[in-house]
Amino acid sequence: MNxxxxxxVPQHVMARVVGDEYVILDLETGTYYGLDAxxxxxxxxxxxxxxxxxxxxxxxxxxxxxxxxxxxxxxxxIEALRERGLLGLR
Amino acid sequence: MTRLALDPPRVQPPVPSRPFRHxxxxxxxxWAEYYREPAGAYLLRFPGLADFRVSTDLEQVxxxxxxxxxxxxxxNTFASQVLPAIMDKRGHTVVHASCVEVDGAAVLFVxxxxxxxxxLAASLARAGHRLLSDDGVRVEAADSMLRAHxxxxxxxxxxxxxxxxxxxxxxxxHAGAKSRIAAQGHIEFCERPIAVRAAYFLGDGAxxxxxxxxxxxxxxxxAWMGQCYLLDTDDRLALASQFERLSGMSNRLAxxxxxxxxxxxxxxxxxxxxxxxxxxxxxxx
Numbered sequence: 374m375n376x377x378x379x380x381x382v383p384q385h386v387m388a389r390v391v392g393d394e395y396v397i398l399d400l401e402t403g404t405y406y407g408l409d410a411x412x413x414x415x416x417x418x419x420x421x422x423x424x425x426x427x428x429x430x431x432x433x434x435x436x437x438x439x440x441x442x443x444x445x446x447x448x449x450x451i452e453a454l455r456e457r458g459l460l461g462l463r
Numbered sequence: 464m465t466r467l468a469l470d471p472p473r474v475q476p477p478v479p480s481r482p483f484r485h486x487x488x489x490x491x492x493x494w495a496e497y498y499r500e501p502a503g504a505y506l507l508r509f510p511g512l513a514d515f516r517v518s519t520d521l522e523q524v525x526x527x528x529x530x531x532x533x534x535x536x537x538x539n540t541f542a543s544q545v546l547p548a549i550m551d552k553r554g555h556t557v558v559h560a561s562c563v564e565v566d567g568a569a570v571l572f573v574x575x576x577x578x579x580x581x582x583l584a585a586s587l588a589r590a591g592h593r594l595l596s597d598d599g600v601r602v603e604a605a606d607s608m609l610r611a612h613x614x615x616x617x618x619x620x621x622x623x624x625x626x627x628x629x630x631x632x633x634x635x636x637h638a639g640a641k642s643r644i645a646a647q648g649h650i651e652f653c654e655r656p657i658a659v660r661a662a663y664f665l666g667d668g669a670x671x672x673x674x675x676x677x678x679x680x681x682x683x684x685x686a687w688m689g690q691c692y693l694l695d696t697d698d699r700l701a702l703a704s705q706f707e708r709l710s711g712m713s714n715r716l717a718x719x720x721x722x723x724x725x726x727x728x729x730x731x732x733x734x735x736x737x738x739x740x741x742x743x744x745x746x747x748x
Contacts, residue, residue, distance in 0.1 A: 385699070387703055387706055387707075389684075389706065389707070389710035390710075390714075391679075391680035391681045391683075391684045391710050391713045391714055392679050392680035392681055392713075392714065394679065394680070394681035395681075396681050396684050396685060396710065398688075398702070398703075398706045400699040400702055400703055401699075403696060403702065405685050405688065407681050407685070
């Protein structure tokens with residue numbers, strides 16, 4: 374993935390906020406995934422089209438986490454989501 | 464409203480296509496097979512019991528009983544399996560739950576067959592809490608609340624449950640398979656929709672004493688998805704609609720896991736635990 378890439382939620386993926394978490398449903402396979410509160414925050418920023426750097430900035434602000442850590446956490450979450458077809462490249 | 468027409472019994476002919484859904488009975492045999500028919504119609508086959516043909520517009524279901532199958536068994540299967548799936552496709556939520564009224568509000572007991580939903584509801588009904596449904600509850604979002612709709616005024620229990628919970632009614636019913644019991648006169652039914660207060664998902668009975676644990680809304684959403692009816696698992700629009708409705712429900716309704724030992728003599732303690740839990744005000748909304 375390159376810095377300029379934009380991530381999109383594919384049409385067959387539905388995500389809903391329940392409590393302070395997200396539940397994601399893949400309509401093609403009928404499989405569900407849960408995201409905890411931090412994962413949910415990243416997902417909502419991704420879904421708004423916020424760039425990767427800006428997402429890390431927000432996490433550093435909101436969760437008192439080191440920037441490097443935030444960057445690596447966001448990268449692994451995105452990778453996990455992309456592997457499962459829950460995020461695509463525009 | 465969907466109408467049921469009963470045709471004369473006929474041997475179930477082979478179906479040329481493959482079923483898109485296969486439901487196994489507890490002993491591993493085929494309990495149901497769902498097929499797509501031309502023009503968006505469906506065939507729901509229950510081997511040895513009946514074929515149900517669902518019309519494209521969902522308005523008409525034609526039931527052809529298998530030779531020797533009783534009309535009551537066909538009607539029960541229509542009410543407990545076929546109709547809830549059609550209701551879901553029409554955008555209504557029907558959950559696999561029993562339901563009683565406690566202090567004017569509905570309490571749901573949710574779980575797979577055999578988890579004790581009907582027995583628990585019958586036990587509470589016997590203790591004076593009116594019954595809305597022993598299995599299958601339509602839950603509807605109305606403004607900021609959820610409403611549970613009553614089902615028919617009857618109760619289906621296995622003979623051992625019936626003998627333990629409703630001895631008087633059981634004496635009048637026929638023994639044998641799980642059968643509908645004329646519970647009128649023994650318990651009271653609530654016959655109008657009422658607001659839902661709480662849902663309890665029934666555990667597997669491993670708990671030594673009644674245990675009630677709150678669920679997060681996300682946990683309850685995934686649990687609800689497994690306890691709803693869906694006519695066609697490949698119908699993405701229906702699945703999306705169900706997910707949307709259930710996520711709203713999970714945000715509004717306090718859900719808990721409830722487990723307790725499955726012994727009839729423990730039911731009084733279980734009832735007290737549930738009523739205490741509801742009465743403690745531990746449940747919002």
